[in-house]
Amino acid sequence: MEFFRIRRDIPFMRHALVLNVISAVTFLAAVFFIATRGLHLSIEFTGGTVIEVAYPQAADINKVRAAVEALNFGEVQVQNFGTSRDVLVRLPVRGDVKQTEVVGRVFDALCKAEGGSVSTQQVTTDKGESASRPVCGEVGKEPVHLQRSEFVGPSVGSELARDGAYALLATVAGIMLYLAFRFEWKFSVAGIVANLHDVIIIIGFFAFFQWEFSLAVLAAVLAVLGYSVNESVVIFDRVREAFRKFRKLNSREVIDHAITSTISRTIITHGSTLMMVVSMYLFGGATLHYFALALMIGILFGIYSSVFVAAAIAMWLGVKREDLVRQGPEKGDPDDPNAGAVV
């Protein structure tokens, strides 16, 4: 099998202007949505309480909401999580309520709504671990089951947001330095602009659809940043090689050649990574849902941006043979097919 039968270099850069306009528009749209809609941050960042409960049958969301709202804990979000039997309750941080008691009180209310009462019982799990846990009604016949709860104080949240920003900055700075050192500043700028454009677009998606932006999503975004920069690196590598090899081609043709000769690898690699991520999306369950989604968007835009955006920016910045090929022309290149007599 061979998917890519390319006879001559595809003139990608001929369309650079149009594609860059599209990129710019998407980018601005993403910025616009981030600015106007904002992100739906998870409680890891905002602080608050999350409670996940499971019902033996499909849960009645309205009944759950009514039961929780009766406690007056402020703005409550109740939604299905994964399946129709699992319900996620989110509560904001409230100064007047003792946070560490919130989980107990909410579970108590949900249990009462089902006509049971909460008691702490010693339960032996199927794996033989003994655990005492709050049980609603009788063990084995619980009308509602506490799956998971999480409480994050407000100070932790703001610190996480700060650390996330630092991590992003450190990654950007590290990659720029590396590219500048390994190639040249124009590539460094082009690479980072292209990939930040990916990052902004992923975040834009999260803002537009109001998907939950959690720590895991942040990790995915940073992983995408590192991953799609390597795409640009591969292309830049080829650009450098082509500058050495083909002395007659101009910058635009060299870039076209570099992209053409790497396109099959680009698509196969990203396709493979995408298969893994899709598998995570399909089988990973609700916890990995947004993580995989962020990776998916990131990988797709990563292909696009490293092919069209990074190379095009490098071209606009005026990458020249002299920038990359250090040795003077008089030394000559042994591989140069166009080498001839010199005067």
Next chain:
Amino acid sequence: MNRYPWWKYAILAIALLVGLIYTLPNFFGEAPAVQVSSAKATVKLDASLVPRVEQALTQAGVQADFVQLEGTSVRARFADTDTQIKARDAVDKALNPDPNDRSYIVALNLLSRSPQWLTSLHALPMYLGLDLRGGVHFLMQVDMKAALTKKADALTGDIRTLLRDKNLRHAGITRDGNNVSIRFRDRETLTAARNLLSDQLPDLLWTDAPDGSDFRLAGVLKPEAARRVQETAVKQNITTLHNRVNELGVAEPVIQQQGLDRVVVQLPGVQDTAKAKDIIGRTATLEVRLVDDSVEAAAGAAGTGPVPFGAERYVERGGAPLIVKREVILTGENLTDAQAGFDSQTQEPAVHLTLDAKGARIFRDVTRENVGKRMAILLFEKGKGEVVTAPVIRSEIGGGRVQISGRMTTVEASDTALLLRAGSLAAPMEIIEERTIGPSLGADNIAKGFNSVVYGFAAIALFMCLYYLLFGVFSSLALAFNLLLLVAVLSMLQATLTLPGIAAIALALGMAIDANVLINERVREELRGGASPQAAIHAGYERAWATILDSNVTTLIAGVALLAFGSGPVRGFAIVHCLGILTSMFSAVVFSRGLVNLWYGRQKKLKSVSIGQVWKPGPDVPAQG
């Protein structure tokens, strides 16, 4: 040219073997077990308990796989849950004759089923994070301001005592935040006090701060002293938490410092947050009292007579009963520090106590009046008291520095010091993050994570084999080798596996295939360019290497940034991500090359390589399917 020297194959074989050995324990699963740990801070657990547990089991007719001491607990593994529960009851009965006053906690637990020879190679399974096995997680913030204030308070007391002892008259000592200021009536006293205090209290930095016509001396806690105070506060809190958590009988509690002023407590298997919080938040108290050594008391201790009026009967650590007067001389609040050390004259192991000013004054008075008598230091936990130590008072002790020595080993000295410190938290703590995960949710998460990796891996391997034929098989094998190495390294490091960690493994595999695609595409390209098969393989690997290195470095930069700034789940992700990049470089380049060399390297006249169709653009030849 495509041959490896023998030592390269040897390295690959060793890596494969080590990878297999260290990955293996993860597949054995867990078996029911019983864990015995100390219920009281005063009961110390050692190897002598193992035969006792064994004896109890044989008496009950229960067969254990093994009984052994691990860390601070004795563990016995059983074949099934029924035997486990029977064994728990038998051991509990044998070790705790009085059910109302348990010395040992006997809890059900899980132990790895991996065979002994693997364990002896230190090949242990990965720990499962709370999101995979269920449990409670707390993040606690230590109130450092309170710790510093406490220290400043203690210092203020010390200053007062020092000045009085040297007869230096002051016009008032005040504590303002963490600073102390002393007023004097004249300059001579100030200078004398300054010399004395700089000498005696090196933790404070003294400056003259004349206030109007007053002579004022201001003391500021030195930054390094403040740092030391904070460090000890966190350490002491962790020790105290350990003692309290032990009581829950949790299999593998994690109590760790996070950052400068935070403590993470993870209790796998525990679901009842309320009880956990209650136990973590409880305080033990320390009391110093005098021992009643009258004849009646001796009779009371021996059990031949009643306990005299105004006294109580307590059990000394080690088992002997002791009659102690009811009157409390000092409490733990007056004790600022307890450290193990050595007697400066006899070089015997000793425990050094530091009392605050009020405690020091009382202690001096009491010791002066009771030379030759014994005093008892009692630790109250869960409403029950126990005598930690009962030394004889040899002389009057002033200055608040007390030394307990004699008939002690170094281990006993450090135990006693620990117990005395363990009484209370050095600084208050507040729970700032709390998480509980049900056990069924954990099992669910394992299955989900496992499935994602398996199906993703299968899809990639299938595609590679179809597209690159034999080279695809090599790439898939290299990818499997990468997975093996990654799991082996994680097991060796005893990393805690979490769901984000599994996601990182999946992602690492998805990204690692990149290197093989690069190589295979390069080899094809060389073939397309008309190179001979052997030369194409050689050049393909050679040229792809620079690109692989570059692309992995950028990915690694992002991984390291995550590692440096991430916390909690993100850290777990970042560690696996970074390790995955490193193992993938080795497996994709060295291992797959090894396979290719083994297969093709010996064939001198290689006509073709199985890397899928290599399509050559020719000016006349039309494209073929």
